[in-house]
Structures are given as C-alpha cells and as structure tokens.
Amino acid sequence: MKQVLQEIILDFQELQLETGTPRRLKLTTLPGKASVCIGVRRCGKSTYLFQIMEQLKRDGVQAENILYLNFFDDRLHALQHMGLEVILEAYFGLYPEKKNSRTVYCFFDEVQALPGWEPFVDRLMRTEKCQVYLTGSSARMLSKEIATQMRGRAISWELFPFSFREFLDAKGIKSSGPHSAKKRLTIRKAFEDYWETGGFPEVTGLEKYLRLKIHQEYFQAVLFRDVVERHNISHPRAVTDLAHRLMDNIASLHTVNRLTGYLKSLGHKSPKAAVSDYLEWFEDAFFFFSVRIFDPSLSRSKTNPRKIYCIDHSLVTSVASGILINSGHLLENMIFTALRRLTSDIWYYKTAKGLEVDFIIHLQDRSRRLIQVCETLSHKDTRTRELRALDQAMEELGLDSGTLVTRDHDEDMELNGRRIEIISAWRFLLSLPDE
Known part of the structure; x- marks a missing residue:
C-alpha cells in the first residue's frame, strides 16, 4: 500500500491541474485549524482545492510540499482496513527531509469516505508541521464529527454550485x-x-x-x-x-x-x-x-x-x-x-x-x-x-x-x-x- 500511495502522490505532483472558473468563496486559513470545504457532489470542491494549490505554487510553495489524496480513488480502498499512518509513512518516505522542517500542505478530498479520518487528521494537526484542507459531501462534517473528534481544530466553509455571478x-x-x-x-x-x-x-x-x-x-x-x-x-x-x-x-x-x-x-x-x-x-x-x-x-x-x-x-x-x-x-x-x-x-x-x-x-x-x-x-x-x-x-x-x-x-x-x-x-x- 505504501508504494501505491507514493505513486499516487508523485503522479499528482506532476499533473497540470485544471482549475476552471475561479470561485468567489473566500476560504480563510487559520493557524492550527484544518480548513474544511463541504458541499453537494459535483459542485466543484476538487477544482476549488486545485485553485488553492495553484495559488500556493504562485506564492512560492514547491509541488513536493503538496500532498493530495482523493478518497474516492479505488486504489485507496485498502486504507479502510489498515492504519492511516501509512499515508504519512508514504509521503515522508519520499521526502524525509521535510518532516518537521517544512510546512506540508495536505489536501484530502471526500474525506468522509474513509472511516476513522477524524482522529487521524486531529493527530496530524497536533504532531506535524502542516496545513490541512479537507472536502466532503456531508453536512455532518460541520457538526457532529468535527465538534466531537476534531476538538476545535477545524473551521468549515460551504461550497455550492455556481451562483449567477460565478x-x-x-x-x-x-x-x-x-x-x-x-x-x-x-x-x-x-x-x-x-x-x-x-x-x-x-x-x-x-x-x-x-x-x-x-x-x-x-x-x-x-x-x-x-x-x-x-x-x-x-x-x-x-x-x-x-x-x-x-x-x-x-x-x-x-x-x-x-x-x-x-x-x-x-x-x-x-x-x-x-x-x-x-x-x-x-x-x-x-x-x-x-x-x-x-x-x-x-x-x-x-x-x-x-x-x-x-x-x-x-x-x-x-x-x-x-x-x-x-x-x-x-x-x-x-x-x-x-x-x-x-x-x-x-x-x-x-x-x-x-x-x-x-x-x-x-x-x-x-x-x-x-x-x-x-x-x-x-x-x-x-x-x-x-x-x-x-x-x-x-x-x-x-x-x-x-x-x-x-x-x-x-x-x-x-x-x-x-x-x-x-x-x-x-x-x-x-x-x-x-x-
């Protein structure tokens, strides 16, 4: 599984991202908090993450400092039956010099598809030097899971299909x-x-x-x-x-x-x-x-x-x-x-x-x-x-x-x-x- 994850991480870092129409949602990051973007399926959440990534790159962040996983990817199905720590093992296996020295920007798409994501992200926020972005198509990410599991370590934003202005x-x-x-x-x-x-x-x-x-x-x-x-x-x-x-x-x-x-x-x-x-x-x-x-x-x-x-x-x-x-x-x-x-x-x-x-x-x-x-x-x-x-x-x-x-x-x-x-x-x- 570690090798599969490393292949997915490297393949994505080499992609030319399709960023589409810039969205008018202003997502503000806060130190020590994961930024959560939720909305209905196919409203553009993944593309919105890509827009954030491209802005990070324009601001000087290297592609190697970006970790992106989409948990609807069939290749990640096995993660449901094993510890999520393998994600970090795979990434820092590729870039050991970045651990606790450089900020890693973690983007986890449709995270609710993965059981046990809440304590994993909570631990990630506490123990690693990182900025975490999450998307999901469940309104419960606004309340139950985040309130009980993330213990105040997340701030949520809603994304809808295009407004008329968009x-x-x-x-x-x-x-x-x-x-x-x-x-x-x-x-x-x-x-x-x-x-x-x-x-x-x-x-x-x-x-x-x-x-x-x-x-x-x-x-x-x-x-x-x-x-x-x-x-x-x-x-x-x-x-x-x-x-x-x-x-x-x-x-x-x-x-x-x-x-x-x-x-x-x-x-x-x-x-x-x-x-x-x-x-x-x-x-x-x-x-x-x-x-x-x-x-x-x-x-x-x-x-x-x-x-x-x-x-x-x-x-x-x-x-x-x-x-x-x-x-x-x-x-x-x-x-x-x-x-x-x-x-x-x-x-x-x-x-x-x-x-x-x-x-x-x-x-x-x-x-x-x-x-x-x-x-x-x-x-x-x-x-x-x-x-x-x-x-x-x-x-x-x-x-x-x-x-x-x-x-x-x-x-x-x-x-x-x-x-x-x-x-x-x-x-x-x-x-x-x-x-």
Missing part, C-alpha cells in the same frame, strides 16, 4: 460596475442561460440532452452513494420514490405524515421515523433543504409543515416527472439557493391573517429581511395578494422595507409608509454579496 464569470461576462444598455442585455441573456442550465459547473455550456443525462446521473449518485450506501438503507426504492415526490413538489409544503402516507400508497412500509431520517439524510447530502415556519415557539415551528427546496433549480427540471413544471416554484427555488449561500437562517412567514411570505432571513449583522417571490405581477389580483402579504408581514415584524422578486420587473414603491422593492431576478442575484 456563472457570468465562467462565460467571461463582467457583472460589476455600471450596466450599459448593451451590458444589461448581455447579462439578461446570460440569466436565461442560467435559468435553463443551473449552476453545476460540469453542465455549463452543454447541449440539453447532455445536461439532462448528467443531472440524472447526479441524482442517482447522490441517492445511492450519499444516502443509501452511507446510511446502509435496506429499502432504497422508498428513498428514490420519496426523492421523486419532493422533486415533483418543489417549493411546496410537506409534512412527514403526508409523505409517509404517500410511500404507504406505493406499497412501502416506511414508518414515520424512517421518513424523517430520509429527509435529514437528504439535507445532510446538501441535496434537499427544508425551511420551517418563522414562529417564536420552537414547538410550533417544528410541527408546522415545511417547505422543500433542491440544491439546483435546473436539476429539478431534469429529474421531475411532471410535464409542466411550475416555473414560479422554480424561480422560488433559485432564489432560495442564492439566499442559502449567505445564511442557513431562513424561514417562511405566515401572517396573522394567513398570508404567506416566502422567506425571512437573518443576516450576519442580525438584521432581518423579508423576501417574496412571484414570477409575474401582470395579473392585478396576484399583485394585490403578494403586496398585501409583504405589507402585513412588515407591519407584524416591525420592518420598514421588503423585497418582491419577479422574473423580469423592476419598480420601487411605498405601501402604508413602508418601502417595497420590486426587482427582477437577475438584478436581485447580482445585488447579493459573494458567499
């Missing part, structure tokens, strides 16, 4: 600065491409049939590798049927009881506890996200129906079985993922009169923001309903402004002394800060 970067379109008429038309055209393509880097620029095929492969890979295999589920068909049900009803309210009843109608014998686990594991894999109602009572917040969103709006169109997908729900899903890049403190709000506002978010400065999403306001009744919901929510929450995101309409207005910004989706996405 999508523009990939197309070579500058999004900053004032927008001339020509630039505005170019960005609006790119937004239509983003609407069709979504944010997964691999499908950017591909024809539709290839995008559909790749998206469907992502769907299967996440379900079976990140949910079924990871949690040893004995009835994978129930998980697949549940995932399809959620895709077909994206941005809609759901309860565990109703989802359990649906699976029962298909002949599955999945109890409520199992369905709750499936939903938690979907979120753990950064695939589906659930949003609770905003309520001062934690018990009411937990018992009310939740709204479900997918990691990528275009993935929904590639997988959902409905011929006519609700485009308003897709727009809402797109706005959710943009907000989720900024914060996990996202709820939906229901006024005292039963009107719903899609999102209320808490930002880092502890401010609140109300955001409603409506594809079009061309119908008078729709416009009245959406504005009334925002107005009531602002009054109840003591806020003096709110935002209504549409597909392509911009307007500033006042209602009962409160400001409402009606903004087209592409402008809204570009108004948000980077991750």
Whole structure:
C-alpha cells in the first residue's frame, strides 16, 4: 500500500491541474485549524482545492510540499482496513527531509469516505508541521464529527454550485460596475442561460440532452452513494420514490405524515421515523433543504409543515416527472439557493391573517429581511395578494422595507409608509454579496 500511495502522490505532483472558473468563496486559513470545504457532489470542491494549490505554487510553495489524496480513488480502498499512518509513512518516505522542517500542505478530498479520518487528521494537526484542507459531501462534517473528534481544530466553509455571478464569470461576462444598455442585455441573456442550465459547473455550456443525462446521473449518485450506501438503507426504492415526490413538489409544503402516507400508497412500509431520517439524510447530502415556519415557539415551528427546496433549480427540471413544471416554484427555488449561500437562517412567514411570505432571513449583522417571490405581477389580483402579504408581514415584524422578486420587473414603491422593492431576478442575484 505504501508504494501505491507514493505513486499516487508523485503522479499528482506532476499533473497540470485544471482549475476552471475561479470561485468567489473566500476560504480563510487559520493557524492550527484544518480548513474544511463541504458541499453537494459535483459542485466543484476538487477544482476549488486545485485553485488553492495553484495559488500556493504562485506564492512560492514547491509541488513536493503538496500532498493530495482523493478518497474516492479505488486504489485507496485498502486504507479502510489498515492504519492511516501509512499515508504519512508514504509521503515522508519520499521526502524525509521535510518532516518537521517544512510546512506540508495536505489536501484530502471526500474525506468522509474513509472511516476513522477524524482522529487521524486531529493527530496530524497536533504532531506535524502542516496545513490541512479537507472536502466532503456531508453536512455532518460541520457538526457532529468535527465538534466531537476534531476538538476545535477545524473551521468549515460551504461550497455550492455556481451562483449567477460565478456563472457570468465562467462565460467571461463582467457583472460589476455600471450596466450599459448593451451590458444589461448581455447579462439578461446570460440569466436565461442560467435559468435553463443551473449552476453545476460540469453542465455549463452543454447541449440539453447532455445536461439532462448528467443531472440524472447526479441524482442517482447522490441517492445511492450519499444516502443509501452511507446510511446502509435496506429499502432504497422508498428513498428514490420519496426523492421523486419532493422533486415533483418543489417549493411546496410537506409534512412527514403526508409523505409517509404517500410511500404507504406505493406499497412501502416506511414508518414515520424512517421518513424523517430520509429527509435529514437528504439535507445532510446538501441535496434537499427544508425551511420551517418563522414562529417564536420552537414547538410550533417544528410541527408546522415545511417547505422543500433542491440544491439546483435546473436539476429539478431534469429529474421531475411532471410535464409542466411550475416555473414560479422554480424561480422560488433559485432564489432560495442564492439566499442559502449567505445564511442557513431562513424561514417562511405566515401572517396573522394567513398570508404567506416566502422567506425571512437573518443576516450576519442580525438584521432581518423579508423576501417574496412571484414570477409575474401582470395579473392585478396576484399583485394585490403578494403586496398585501409583504405589507402585513412588515407591519407584524416591525420592518420598514421588503423585497418582491419577479422574473423580469423592476419598480420601487411605498405601501402604508413602508418601502417595497420590486426587482427582477437577475438584478436581485447580482445585488447579493459573494458567499
């Protein structure tokens, strides 16, 4: 195994890395802490590591000082049955002069695939002169494993598929600065491409049939590798049927009881506890996200129906079985993922009169923001309903402004002394800060 590891290490050091589009995630390293990058499968985590490596090289770090392993590599399967210390033995067998004398930059990709990685990395941080970077596709790396095993020796960052601004970067379109008429038309055209393509880097620029095929492969890979295999589920068909049900009803309210009843109608014998686990594991894999109602009572917040969103709006169109997908729900899903890049403190709000506002978010400065999403306001009744919901929510929450995101309409207005910004989706996405 030692020789195999040394071959993998040397082969990688000789590679010309494909670094792709620079990501706007600013990962900051701290002394004595591993930097952990987590996100859904195929969102670009490995490429992001390559970008960090290339920057290190530009800063004068030698390639020999970089140790990279991807634990999805079949050649590393045997590591599951032997001590991980062989990794260090292999590296320092190649470069004995570097031990405790030069900083070694260790990059471990999809580390959650390797049982026992936590104490190994913890020991590595304590005993070797190194800077450690980890990636994983499990949200538990943010909490349970790191909190209990790493003992404060890690700081975590989330990476998502391309934001709209990163999508523009990939197309070579500058999004900053004032927008001339020509630039505005170019960005609006790119937004239509983003609407069709979504944010997964691999499908950017591909024809539709290839995008559909790749998206469907992502769907299967996440379900079976990140949910079924990871949690040893004995009835994978129930998980697949549940995932399809959620895709077909994206941005809609759901309860565990109703989802359990649906699976029962298909002949599955999945109890409520199992369905709750499936939903938690979907979120753990950064695939589906659930949003609770905003309520001062934690018990009411937990018992009310939740709204479900997918990691990528275009993935929904590639997988959902409905011929006519609700485009308003897709727009809402797109706005959710943009907000989720900024914060996990996202709820939906229901006024005292039963009107719903899609999102209320808490930002880092502890401010609140109300955001409603409506594809079009061309119908008078729709416009009245959406504005009334925002107005009531602002009054109840003591806020003096709110935002209504549409597909392509911009307007500033006042209602009962409160400001409402009606903004087209592409402008809204570009108004948000980077991750």
